Amino acid sequence: MVDAARPYVAMLGARFRMLLQYRAAAFAGFATQLFWGAIKLMILAAFLAANHQASPMSLPQIAAYVWLGQALLGVLPWNVDTELQEKMMSGAVAYELLRPVDLYAFWYARTMALRTATTFMRMIPMILFAGVLMPLCGLGAWALPPPVSAAAALYFLMSLTATVALASAITMLMHVALIWTLSGRGFNTVMTGLVIVLSGLTIPLPLFPDWLQPFLYWQPFRGLADVPYRIYSGNIGTDVALFEIVQQIVWSVLIVAAGYLWLSVGKSRVVVQGG
Amino acid sequence: MLDALALYGRMIGLSIRAQMQYRASFLMMSVGHFITTGVEMVGIWALFERFGNLLPWTLPQVAFFYGVVNISFAFTDALARGFDLFGAQFIKTGNFDRVLLRPRSTVLQLAGHEFTLFRVGRLLQGVIVLVWASQQLALEWDMARVALLVFTMLATFVFFYGLIILGAVMSFWTTESLEIMNTLTYGGVETAQYPMAVYQKYFQRFFTFVVPLAMVTYFPIVALLDIPDPLGTTRVWQMIAPTAGFVFFGASLLMWRVGVRHYTSTGS
Numbered sequence: 191m192v193d194a195a196r197p198y199v200a201m202l203g204a205r206f207r208m209l210l211q212y213r214a215a216a217f218a219g220f221a222t223q224l225f226w227g228a229i230k231l232m233i234l235a236a237f238l239a240a241n242h243q244a245s246p247m248s249l250p251q252i253a254a255y256v257w258l259g260q261a262l263l264g265v266l267p268w269n270v271d272t273e274l275q276e277k278m279m280s281g282a283v284a285y286e287l288l289r290p291v292d293l294y295a296f297w298y299a300r301t302m303a304l305r306t307a308t309t310f311m312r313m314i315p316m317i318l319f320a321g322v323l324m325p326l327c328g329l330g331a332w333a334l335p336p337p338v339s340a341a342a343a344l345y346f347l348m349s350l351t352a353t354v355a356l357a358s359a360i361t362m363l364m365h366v367a368l369i370w371t372l373s374g375r376g377f378n379t380v381m382t383g384l385v386i387v388l389s390g391l392t393i394p395l396p397l398f399p400d401w402l403q404p405f406l407y408w409q410p411f412r413g414l415a416d417v418p419y420r421i422y423s424g425n426i427g428t429d430v431a432l433f434e435i436v437q438q439i440v441w442s443v444l445i446v447a448a449g450y451l452w453l454s455v456g457k458s459r460v461v462v463q464g465g
Numbered sequence: 466m467l468d469a470l471a472l473y474g475r476m477i478g479l480s481i482r483a484q485m486q487y488r489a490s491f492l493m494m495s496v497g498h499f500i501t502t503g504v505e506m507v508g509i510w511a512l513f514e515r516f517g518n519l520l521p522w523t524l525p526q527v528a529f530f531y532g533v534v535n536i537s538f539a540f541t542d543a544l545a546r547g548f549d550l551f552g553a554q555f556i557k558t559g560n561f562d563r564v565l566l567r568p569r570s571t572v573l574q575l576a577g578h579e580f581t582l583f584r585v586g587r588l589l590q591g592v593i594v595l596v597w598a599s600q601q602l603a604l605e606w607d608m609a610r611v612a613l614l615v616f617t618m619l620a621t622f623v624f625f626y627g628l629i630i631l632g633a634v635m636s637f638w639t640t641e642s643l644e645i646m647n648t649l650t651y652g653g654v655e656t657a658q659y660p661m662a663v664y665q666k667y668f669q670r671f672f673t674f675v676v677p678l679a680m681v682t683y684f685p686i687v688a689l690l691d692i693p694d695p696l697g698t699t700r701v702w703q704m705i706a707p708t709a710g711f712v713f714f715g716a717s718l719l720m721w722r723v724g725v726r727h728y729t730s731t732g733s
Binding site for chain 2: 229241386392393
């Protein structure tokens with residue numbers, strides 16, 4: 191069992207270490223996300239000030255949602271592994287097919303590294319800034335508040351773990367789509383659009399109109415951001431948190447299964463390019 | 466001068482023909498760009514649907530801001546590709562040496578480097594939103610208003626162009642393309658999609674006096690909408706404010722010269 195998992199764990203570790211090399215890019219990303227978070231928060235606060243009875247979320251809950259969204263942006267499946275994309279384009283994907291490992295699991299491991307490595311590095315300065323520095327500078331109302339309770343914190347960590355699994359599964363769909371080079375790119379663009387809106391990254395999902403809420407509730411993308419962030423801020427109570435996490439896990443399993451089947455179809459029709 | 470314009474036109478024409486060789490790819494990228502840039506409007510619509518208004522602003526008014534900014538930036542984004550990629554594709558590789566050897570200005574060559582066609586996706590969604598907003602607001606398009614709109618869009622276009630040139634200038638020193646400038650370009654678009662008056666004071670000041678984004682978008686658009694400015698500026702100020710965009714562009718060209726003079730090759 192341990193032996194069987196070894197190549198996948200090695201892949202995860204190797205990619206993780208490689209991605210940590212890009213420190214300058216990480217700094218630029220930090221500044222960008224800080225700016226982005228500030229604009230979003232100011233706009234949402236302005237709406238809240240205009241009509242705060244209409245809001246199903248309080249300002250601290252919105253602040254937590256926005257800052258966690260910026261800190262954990264890299265977890266969201268909005269891009270693909272460019273190296274993998276190049277492998278498909280250059281024909282080097284043939285080597286991947288020859289390896290005596292399960293291709294889906296092997297790629298899933300490298301996808302997980304993509305979703306977590308840079309995020310871990312970016313997350314820390316972001317949380318320090320929004321959670322510690324801002325309150326110290328007298329911007330406490332705009333800051334990232336601590337989790338509402340110890341239980342919420344615990345559920346948040348569980349939910350976030352499920353988020354990583356779910357985000358990797360969705361990214362894997364995008365990676366499999368790359369096998370169909372051109373239409374795959376179209377599929378991925380549409381996916382990115384769906385992820386950005388339906389996860390809650392554009393605006394927190396509870397702020398969408400009430401009549402859209404049932405639809406927004408029963409879709410997998412909210413497990414990428416909406417669920418963990420609202421558990422953190424107490425907008426989703428600890429009484430239902432576990433049920434939400436189960437949903438995240440069920441969606442992950444379903445999407446992994448779909449990706450696995452799709453890859454086995456795709457494998458038989460990979461065109462190896464290049465000479 | 467005329468000669469340079471003709472050459473620029475030829476370069477753009479060539480770039481269009483080259484991209485049209487891959488029609489399916491172009492269509493797909495355009496549709497994709499339409500979607501990924503258009504989701505912002507979905508967010509704005511949803512917030513108005515939820516909160517009713519953003520006192521004193523209404524959805525059509527904010528949509529008007531959104532349309533003007535997105536249309537103007539779509540042109541910058543399509544035409545400033547050479548400067549946008551400057552660090553990675555010209556400095557790091559040493560390719561800028563070749564640009565310097567040619568008997569034409571560096572600005573002309575980089576401006577004509579590529580005309581990124583798929584930005585039409587952003588343009589199209591901006592046009593749709595602007596037309597809708599204008600209808601909702603029942604704006605009357607007389608000569609004066611059309612002229613002010615064109616002036617505003619031109620100013621916004623050159624303002625963003627200037628920002629991208631400044632980003633390129635920085636790479637003379639850093640030899641890398643700096644992602645940090647995206648904060649001001651894409652972040653600027655994001656900011657200007659809403660009226661500047663909804664932001665905090667220090668933020669407004671920064672985008673008026675340091676980076677004159679509000680000068681090219683917010684102030685003239687208030688005049689276009691023909692409403693009183695919550696920030697209390699006069700109509701005359703609002704109408705001449707876009708001039709700052711051209712000044713900013715001129716300043717970025719001067720900085721470009723300084724950068725070129727500083728340049729030492731990295732190539733081998």
